Amino acid sequence: MSEIGFLGLGIMGRGMVRNLLKAGHEVTAWNRTKRDLPADLAKARVCSTVAEAVAGKKLVIVSLTGPDAQHDVLEGENGLFAVAENGATIVDTTTTDPALAADLAAQAGKRGLRYLDAPVFGSRNEAWEGKLDFICGGERATFDAVKPILESMAATVHYLGASGKGAAAKLVGNLLVAAQMVSLGEALSIARKAGLEPDALMGYLDVTDFSSGLIRGVGRASLKGDFAPNFYLKHMLKDARLIGAFARSLGVSAPASGMAAELYQGALNKGYGELNASALHKLQFELSGVEEKQAAGN
Structure with a gap:
């Protein structure tokens, strides 16, 4: 067994530490803050x-929230790079x-x-149950050395190539998530406006x-008005901005x-930043004129 330093005890970090x-x-x-x-x-x-x-x-x-937190925690005279043991391996799931x-x-x-960039797919439940998907970039030997430890927190562990490739692959996947979240919100708005019964709708x-x-x-959760945070909406906005900037850097439409x-x-x-990322649907329902129907059903 290993002695491990762990930086970041948010929703995802707490689950990883548990496993x-x-x-x-x-x-x-x-x-960074007391929890x-x-x-x-x-x-x-x-x-x-x-x-x-x-x-x-x-x-x-x-396990941090994004680039700003990485600059604060990893760099500088008191940052991780300055104080870590020589030869240490850093697995960054941000x-x-x-x-x-x-x-x-x-x-x-x-x-x-x-250093291994190793972002994860999954949210609160997957982190807590050890069913995350790790998407890793860096030296192959570093990946091979830490893979057994990552597997204790994971459903799957993947090697994508050199440094930065894990981060790139994560944004590819997050675009698919974001696009599906938007289209699902539109579809549910239409379904509710059309008066479709929720259980029958989800049944098919x-x-x-x-x-x-x-x-x-x-x-199901959105139809019930359940937007309890498993992955904060404010963080999904950050990811969407990262996707757009990355696409522009590659010249991709x-x-x-x-x-x-x-x-x-x-x-x-x-004001939905502290709700689940699916609270986008709350906005879409409002734009579609179905907010009161949802509130009445709670």
Whole structure:
């Protein structure tokens, strides 16, 4: 078993730490703000500084909200790169800009560290149950060395290539998620305006060849008006913006990412940032004139 430093105890980080502990690893953790942790994380030692959390650790796992947090936590005189043990491996699960991921890998290498960009697919439940999908970029030897530990938190673990490739593949997948979330919201708005009965509607959407886990799970929750956060809407907006910027950097026409970002911005402006990413549907229902019907059904 390993001694692991863990930075970031948000929705995803707490789930990952839970499964590392279940697998028998010792975890020393840090978070930028103080959090009350569930009983399942009682064996983790929570530290007040990054340096304390990673002291003596040959493996550090990072779970942050995006590029701004990465700059704050990884770089600078008190950042992870400055205080990590020489030769340590850093597995960064943050969804970020692929160019930044490659740059962070280069910075880490100059300091004698190994860096793997390893963003994940999944939300609160998948993180808690150890069923995340890891999408990794970096040196193959580094990936092979940490894969067994990643598997203790994962349903699947994938190697995509050099540094930045994991981050790039994550944005590819997130575009599919964002586009499906938008189209599902439009479809549910039409269905509700047409007076379709929710259970009958989901009964056939469950089994069609175009169905998906998102349609089956999020569809039911949105029809019930359940937008409890498993993955914050504000973070989905961040991801949509990253997708658009990445597409532009490649010269790729990706209008769907732009539409998704603007809709998510509108939902954020309505005050839905702390709700689930599916709260986009709350905005779409309102735009379609079905908000009162939803409220009456709660």
